[in-house]
Amino acid sequence: MIALMTISRVHRTAFYLLLPVIIGGLFFFLTQSARCQSSSRSKDAEARVRPRLTKELKQAGLEWGSPVFLRAFKEERILELWIQESGKNTFKLFRTYPIAAASGKLGPKQREGDHQVPEGFYTVPPKMMNPKSRFHLAFNIGYPNAYDRKLGRTGSFIMVHGSNVSVGCLAMTDSKIEEIFSLCAAAHRKNQKKFQIHIFPFRMTPDRLARERNNPWYEFWENLQTGYSIFETQKSPPSVSLAGRKYDFSIKK
Numbered sequence: 001m002i003a004l005m006t007i008s009r010v011h012r013t014a015f016y017l018l019l020p021v022i023i024g025g026l027f028f029f030l031t032q033s034a035r036c037q038s039s040s041r042s043k044d045a046e047a048r049v050r051p052r053l054t055k056e057l058k059q060a061g062l063e064w065g066s067p068v069f070l071r072a073f074k075e076e077r078i079l080e081l082w083i084q085e086s087g088k089n090t091f092k093l094f095r096t097y098p099i100a101a102a103s104g105k106l107g108p109k110q111r112e113g114d115h116q117v118p119e120g121f122y123t124v125p126p127k128m129m130n131p132k133s134r135f136h137l138a139f140n141i142g143y144p145n146a147y148d149r150k151l152g153r154t155g156s157f158i159m160v161h162g163s164n165v166s167v168g169c170l171a172m173t174d175s176k177i178e179e180i181f182s183l184c185a186a187a188h189r190k191n192q193k194k195f196q197i198h199i200f201p202f203r204m205t206p207d208r209l210a211r212e213r214n215n216p217w218y219e220f221w222e223n224l225q226t227g228y229s230i231f232e233t234q235k236s237p238p239s240v241s242l243a244g245r246k247y248d249f250s251i252k253k
Contacts, residue, residue, distance in 0.1 A: 039131030039132050041131060041132065041136070041137065042131035042137060042181065042182070042185065045137060045178035045181065045182055046178075046182040046185070046186075048178060049178050049179050049182050050064065050182060053179060053182070053183065056094075057083070057094070060092065060094060061085065061086070061092070062083045062085065062086070062092060062094060063083075063086055064183075064186055065186040065187060065189065065190035066083050066084045066085075066086065066187065066190070067083070067084040067091075067187050067192040067195065068081060068082065068083055068084075068183055068184050068187045068192070068195045069081075069082040069083075069084075069091050069195060069196055069197075069237050070082070070160075070180075070184075070195065070196070070197040070198070071197070071198045071199075071200070071231075072099065072170060072197065072198070072199045072200070073200050073201075073202055073203055074102060074106060074117055074119070074199070074200070074201050074202065075106060075201060075202035075203075076202065076203060077098060077099040077102065078096055078097065078098060078099060079096070079097045079099055079160070079170060079172065079180075080093055080095070080096050080097075081093075081094050081095040081096075081097065081179075081180060081183065082094060083183070089236045090234070090235040090236055091235055091236060091237070092235075094183075095179065095180075097172060097176050097179075097180065099170055099171070099172065100163075100164040100166075100171045100172055100173045100176075101163075101164050101165055101166035101170075101171040102117050102166050102169075102170055102171070103115045103116070103117065103166045103167055103168055103169075104116035104117050104168065106201040106202070106217075107119070107201065107217050108120065108148075108153070108217070108220065109143065109148075109153060109155050109158070109168060110153050110154075111153065111154045111155065112154045112155045112156065113155075114155075114168075115167055115168050116168055117158075117166070117168055117169070117170060117199065118141065118143045118144075118148070118155070118158055118168075118199055119199050119200060119201055119220075119224065120143075120145060120147060120148065120198075120199060120224065120247070121145070121147075121196065121198050121227055121240040121247060122141040122142045122143060122145055122196070122197050122198070122199070123142055123145075123194040123195065123196050123197075124139050124140070124141060124142060124184070124194055124195050124196075124197060125188075125193060125194040126185075126188045126194075128140040128141075128142060129181070129184070129185060129188070130159070131181070131185075133159070133161055133162070135159070135161035135162045135163040135165075135169075135171070135177075136161065136162030136163060136174040136177055136178075137161065137162055137174075137177045137178060137181040138159040138160065138161035138162065138177070138181075139159065139160055139161075139181065139184065140157060140158065140159055141158050141159065141160060141197055141199070143155055143156075143158040146242045147242055147246075147247060150242060150245060151245065155168065160172060160177070160180065160197070161177060162174040162176075162177035162178075196237045196240075198227065198228070198231070198237070200224060200228060201217075201221060201224075204221070204224060204225040204228040204229070209221060209222070209225055223246050223247050224247070226247070226249055227240060227247060227249050230249055230251060234251060236251070238250060238251055239251075
């Protein structure tokens, strides 16, 4: 009996030790499946939007498949899509989309189930694109990033997607996500290894930030403002890393 109880405890211990690996493997399988499977939906979407977008890009001096950069502002409920100018390191604003739905309030996401939209600096490689989303088309922003994990923040599957319903995600409607997804996927295919998406509580102007001086998130938002200001000045997204418990930025040459 004692031997059986010991074996049972060993099995339970082994299971709990392996549980993070099992969960991680499942997440990897799901994301890889989304990346590897072809999607007639995404192809049909691109066929619908590409002729018109190609013409509008040309009129703006931009090209289909050029690197992209996204910024979202929760208070203003808009998402900006910037595209790199040909032969330059600078990006030009191509589209400003209204956000159809974004749950929560100002302030970062801290834990699974809090319904908050994250705030911070995120990157999206090809494997995070989901052309078969139940919300039409979608991509995972990569929350939690290294900064979020450093602070013990939890959560998963935070997306920019179609539809007009949000539980911590940015819902853009089906017609708008077709444009956004197609432009981002085209940039990936033309060797942009990952694109950045920066999510802010509001436009980080000095005057707007000063109104939050007594807000518990003021110091965090000051840190976000540094990255915001670099892009505003340089029109090129900075390289983002982690320095202690803060974001650190360097300007791309």
